[in-house]
Amino acid sequence: MSQSSVEELLGELIAFDTTSHRSNLPLIDFIEEYLARHGVASKRILDDTGEKANLYATIGPAERAGVMLSGHTDTVPVTGQSWSFEPFQLTAEGERLYGRGSADMKGFLASVLAAVPAMVKADLAVPIHLAFSHDEEVGCLGVRNLLADLAQQPVRPAACLVGEPTSMRLATTHKGKLAVRLHLRGKACHSGMAPEGVNAIHVAARLISWVEEKAVQKAAEGPFDERFAIPHTTLQVGVIQGGTALNIVPQDCHLDLEIRNVPEDDPEALLGELMGLAANLEAQMQKGHAEAGIRLERLSDYPGLSMADDDALVEFILALLDDQTRERIGFGTEGGLFQDELGIPALVCGPGSMAQGHQPDEFVTREQIASCEAFLARLITVLEGPEARRRLARGALSIDESA
Known part of the structure; x- marks a missing residue:
């Protein structure tokens, strides 16, 4: 050589x-x-x-x-x-x-x-x-x-x-990684009649808050693996897209999030917790619009x-x-x-x-x-x-x- x-x-x-x-x-x-x-x-x-x-x-x-x-x-x-x-x-x-x-x-x-x-x-x-x-x-x-x-x-x-x-x-x-996209479907209407719609962005915000709170919890409570510079599992939302105009209640929103887990943590269990919240939110959305919902798309994962x-x-x-x-x-x-x-x-x-x-x-x-x-x-x-x-x-x- x-x-x-x-x-x-x-x-x-x-x-x-x-x-x-x-x-x-x-x-x-x-x-x-x-x-x-x-x-x-x-x-x-x-x-x-x-x-x-x-x-x-x-x-x-x-x-x-x-x-x-x-x-x-x-x-x-x-x-x-x-x-x-x-x-x-x-x-x-x-x-x-x-x-x-x-x-x-x-x-x-x-x-x-x-x-x-x-x-x-x-x-x-x-x-x-x-x-x-x-x-x-x-x-x-x-x-x-x-x-x-x-x-x-x-x-x-x-x-x-x-x-x-x-x-x-x-x-x-x-660390391992699990990346997913959540698709939220609400109901559009004029913003002056906002209570008659289902705001997909507002529901997405509830999910984002859960991700942030869980990230803070992991940083405080672990599990910890001191072999890593950041010794705990991390969660974050990297992309959010939704809405078309300020005077329209947004019908659609999607957000991309990832979990980077230490070996001692289970990303599927964390995703299960998130989807449990999503199921509760979906039930609330459907009270305002029967066709509203939240759909999960898996983007990638590796151990x-x-x-x-x-x-x-x-x-x-x-x-x-x-x-x-x-x-x-x-x-x-x-x-x-x-x-x-x-x-x-x-x-x-x-x-x-x-x-x-x-x-x-x-x-x-x-x-x-x-x-x-x-x-x-x-x-x-x-x-x-x-x-x-x-x-x-x-x-x-x-x-x-x-x-």
């Missing part, structure tokens, strides 16, 4: 506008062709529209479970952001490499792809699996098809490393991630990193899904910082890319040759005696 090859690949990846509302197939085509040039077969798992795809590949003995390197191909939009550089073109200035997705998380994808020739050349006793998903930025949606496909395979990975930006520190824990600091996988990955810090991150990843849905233990570590992710003039530093390269080189070394089974048996993975 060389830093220039990573930067070249990063430039290629950034040039694909893979904002979540767009197809990622041109980028998938590029990666497929790149892997094929190095003799690596890959499998494309399409979504229901056929316009987006996950990609999965195994390098090394396919009959054995190995280490999966996982990352998403989509990015957040640049709309409304003020960039100093062309967002879909890699710009190098000093130690910084600018471009949409450079930190979140095409820097990791480029590093992994640059390591593919070394993976192919190595005598891997334990395989390396590559998993690239779509639509992570809109609620970890795209990876669900990949999970379903892996569930049907005779061999699935023994461990997963999600390369989200953590400044190359190992993240063992993150939290929680690995013990002394877990063998944690110790195995830490031994390959320059920085021995264990992180607890405030953003979600696909790691919890791999762990919950398939029983694959997962950790998070990748180049760059989420402080730059989603921001104008997003960047990753060359130092971070170099650190990721060094990690991947060590991973390849520890997975190759006759010593791999003994090393891994003392570390993280369960390798059978035929290795």
Whole structure:
């Protein structure tokens, strides 16, 4: 591997506008062709529209479970952001490499792809699996098809490393998330006859008050998990839309809210409490208009991630990193899904910082890319040759005696 090859690949990846509302197939085509040039077969798992795809590949003995390197191909939009550089073109200035997705998380994808020739050349006793998903930025949606496909395979990975930006520190824990939209339907009328209508915004305000009160309660009473900077579950309303004119009682309103829960808390129970209130409010609304109501739409959800600091996988990955810090991150990843849905233990570590992710003039530093390269080189070394089974048996993975 060389830093220039990573930067070249990063430039290629950034040039694909893979904002979540767009197809990622041109980028998938590029990666497929790149892997094929190095003799690596890959499998494309399409979504229901056929316009987006996950990609999965195994390098090394396919009959054995190995280490999966996982990352998403989509990015957040640049709309409304003020960039100093062309967002879909890699710009190098000093130690910084600018471009949409450079930190979140095409820097990791480029590093992994640059390591593919070394993976192919190595005598891997334990395989390396590559998993690239779509639509992570809109609620970890795209990876669900990949999970379903892996569930049907005779061999699935023994461990997963999600390369989200953590400044190359190992993240063992993150909160879960549940996001929903509540649609409120009231009855419109002239505001001069307001008591004859059913004001959807007023009812929404009651629900918003509950969210705020519950957030305050969680901050005061927990449950608490001191591994997080904010050690309790948080709730918030992020979007509210309703009404058409000041002199019309609003018939429609919707609000988007999220719950980010610590592992000790149950977001479904909280949602159940909220919907209990909604049912009571709906009954009151229907006294004024039989067709009034409140409808729930689930937007996205993913489980939290929680690995013990002394877990063998944690110790195995830490031994390959320059920085021995264990992180607890405030953003979600696909790691919890791999762990919950398939029983694959997962950790998070990748180049760059989420402080730059989603921001104008997003960047990753060359130092971070170099650190990721060094990690991947060590991973390849520890997975190759006759010593791999003994090393891994003392570390993280369960390798059978035929290795």
